[in-house]
Amino acid sequence: MLEQFLTPAYLPFAVAFAVMIGIGLIEAVGLGLGHMDVDGDFGTDAQGSVLDWLGLGGELPILIWLTSLLGCFTMAGIIIQQSAAGLTGAALPWYWACGAAALAGLALNTLAANGLARVMPGFETTVVSTDDLLRLRGTILEGTARRGQPARAKVVDRHGQAHVVLVEPHDDHGALSSGATVLLVRRERALFFGLGDENTLFQAI
Incomplete structure (x- = not known):
């Protein structure tokens, strides 16, 4: 055979x-x-x-x-x-x-x-789609992110898995320095845009 x-x-x-x-x-x-x-x-x-x-x-x-x-x-x-x-x-x-x-x-x-x-009703995946990373916080790993100059950021998803993504500031004239914590608010293809925690949008009114 x-x-x-x-x-x-x-x-x-x-x-x-x-x-x-x-x-x-x-x-x-x-x-x-x-x-x-x-x-x-x-x-x-x-x-x-x-x-x-x-x-x-x-x-x-x-x-x-x-x-x-x-x-x-x-x-x-x-x-x-x-x-x-x-x-x-x-x-x-x-x-x-x-x-x-x-x-x-x-x-x-x-x-x-x-x-x-x-x-397989109990199957649970720890894989998330790209959009699932939105509204999560990440940390800029190195360099300074500016518009047109993204920096790498580490984001931990709801399953505890770490992802490294490219991030630019949401504001045109903003900057996100190494070590800064950012909130991912939108994305375009593989590029994310974030707001730093010090952004005035997060400050109490």
């Missing part, structure tokens, strides 16, 4: 299986890559519905979803090739088998991913 698995007709499924094992090892050693932010601004409800259909609309870690997809693709491909060999005496060309396995694997993975999401 192993020799058959390495023939050209089965090779795409052998590769998918190897990648699945690799991702599983990454998850097993806990490198923290399992949950990625897939809650981007999609713009339409239709795109969100597609994600829900794929099983990505919930809190299922994306690498677990991908591992499941690769497993379903591999299983579907082997079944297709074994069935073709039993009926015609020869496996299908790899490209025909890949196309059929991709469709079947995607459908199977939808069921598998939704099932996994239901049996």
Whole structure:
């Protein structure tokens, strides 16, 4: 069976299986890559519905979803090739088998991913989206942040994890010195804007 698995007709499924094992090892050693932010601004409800259909609309870690997809693709491909060999005496060309396995694997993975999401109700991720860092305080690590000259700041999220972000002062003519505590009030892409604790907005009226 192993020799058959390495023939050209089965090779795409052998590769998918190897990648699945690799991702599983990454998850097993806990490198923290399992949950990625897939809650981007999609713009339409239709795109969100597609994600829900794929099983990505919930809190299922994306690498677990991908591992499941690769497993379903591999299983579907082997079944297709074994069935073709039993009926015609020869496996299908790899490209025909890949196309059929991709469709079947995607459908199977939808069921598998939704099932996994239901049996993992207690899953809690310590990964936060970028916007979750807003309204948190950080500390300027080095240098002085000015408009157009961001400085690195350390921010601790609600889970106690530290993040290093680039920060500029919210005020056009403001400056945030090394060691200063700042409140992150807005962001533009990867750049945050902060108000220092000494800002007059924080002083009692």
